[in-house]
Amino acid sequence: MMPSPVQGKHPRTTPLSPAIPDGTDHLSSLPVEMTEEILRRLSLDDAVRTSALAKPWRYRWAECPGFKLVFVAEDPPAAVDAVLAGYACNVSYAQLDVAPESNGKVDGWIRALAAKGIRCLVLCFTLVLSMRWLPVPASLFSCRELTSLLLKSCEIPALRSSSDGFPNLLALELDDVNFWENGQKTFEALIARSPLLRSLRIMFPSINGEDDGGNYSEWTIRAPNLRILSMGAWQDCGWRLDDLPLIEEACIHLEGNELPRILPALTRVENLSVEITGDTILERLSYFMNLKCLSFHTIFTKSSTLLSMFCILRNAPNVEGLHITVLHENEESIEVNMELPNAQGTVGLFSRLNHFCLKGIMGHTNELQFIKFLMSKATVLEEIEIYVHDDSPMSIEVVSDELSQYKKASLQAGIIVNRYVDYNNIDETDDDEEP
Template identity: 25%
Template structure:
């Protein structure tokens, strides 16, 4: 009877632990978990990796995220990326609390809620002091904790479509605290929610008192979208113009009926940067405003609009300046 052939050595299982770890950290999460099927040695090895990247595709069931965060016992998360939809909105708090146990280097969270609007961000986000990159979209920022030191290691910050109430004093203070904590910030975008009143007026003197040396030292581009020239909006733009030494573009997207004394006053203010320019984008409805302004008859006004055809669908998102003269810079 022939002797049974000796089983071939399991070279994967005999690899040094450091090399196994190096292999796994180069895989995405799904492939790293699948290596558990290779052998008993590799089973659940991903749970104790020195660093793991957690990137969950859109539509991932919340239970999958729960399971991964519950089972991973390693020290470091290089990336946590997820699209927050209605199915997982109520799990965000628990996930951020769970992440606070690790050294998290990068967070990328984008809200895609249909029924709830922007999702609420948990205050535990401020405990992630090792963050190098932070991207937040469509969320509500909680009040900054007292004594918040900022993110000392942060190199990249992307904030898009956040809910910060610029009409409340505590929100204004929180925003300035955040700006002071982002020393390398180069591009800032603020979109108005069309609030028709201000419960607290933050004039230039008040905002100037909040400014500190070195604040927005690298700021180059500021975009103010859909403003309606409320005092707080124009005061903030005046402050940026007068303080940001590297600023080269202040982009103002406004409504045609909002070009009033506040805007004129802002344009006259002193600019800290010699290269700073203000670029206006006015919605296409300014044509009707101009017709009224110059007392055009309804017939001539309609003819004027039809002839230039600015209200065609392919022009809906173009500006008055783009359709007729090119960008308007002041």
């Protein structure tokens, strides 16, 4: 699996501090290799402070290859300038947490990193509620050696037609970013000009000029070497996927209407996570022959979501692990009678399933019917995990008794029933209550 750009993020949370006033001479005899290994294990501010330990250590950090440059928002801009100017090696990893008052310095910092062959860059902007997204300088596109890039809470500039993009980029992560008007074309071009891209994560983007009424411009992600894909959005951004011949893993958490455009390109995945909440019913999908692990986040009280879930299950004959998290709408949902597939449509369904996990059930008829149906079909099932929602009117004991009465196609299948607490929906007023 390709690493996310944020993996290996340095834990430093305090600003750069001045050098310590005293030193010890006995440190001067350490071999260069040992000195560099010590420096690489230190945070940035501690590494800079080693200049005061002894004369041979003075500016040794600046000549230590592979050092991670991590700057927090509280760092004085002058200190960042000094470190970037003083570091003499190529930069393998840099993280810039940018405070609003330092926005004017970002262009110079990126240019300095580009000159040092920056390979992995994490660029996060601190937003103030009254401010818009801060723009990333166009100098970002001069970082041609980048192999990993994470951008968070910022605005993506337009890509010039003469730009080559990122020819060496392997991993790209965009979190809460905004594209200028018609920016989806910028993103389309950016991906197309990153021919080696293997991992792409884009979460909750927005595009100037688009609205919530479905008036979007369609655009296509073309990444023939992509292996890992994560997509999440609050609205339909108009995206499509070109064929992804090497795709192995995908996490698609969208509103639902985009799924008919997205899923056909993912039929080669081995691991798939899908959120199904919209009213669009999936049908006529291709087979997911490589799919081994399948996860759903869905609503069990809507017929459209249940039918879409069965559509994927019918077309995934080799699934061995099935994990479902039940989502609950704020308003009280009207329970529907689940339309189970007819006998003809269930041939081979769950034939290789050995592990099933269902989280967050309330004890609704649809949830229990689905469990009963699955248990009656899965002939090699070994383990069933059921997590009863903390707000469910049914106790764990009642659910356990109910499940024990269901016929099991696999006699060796063990059933585990536990409590499930949805921490995302805990009311803030409960913070002071006793556990």
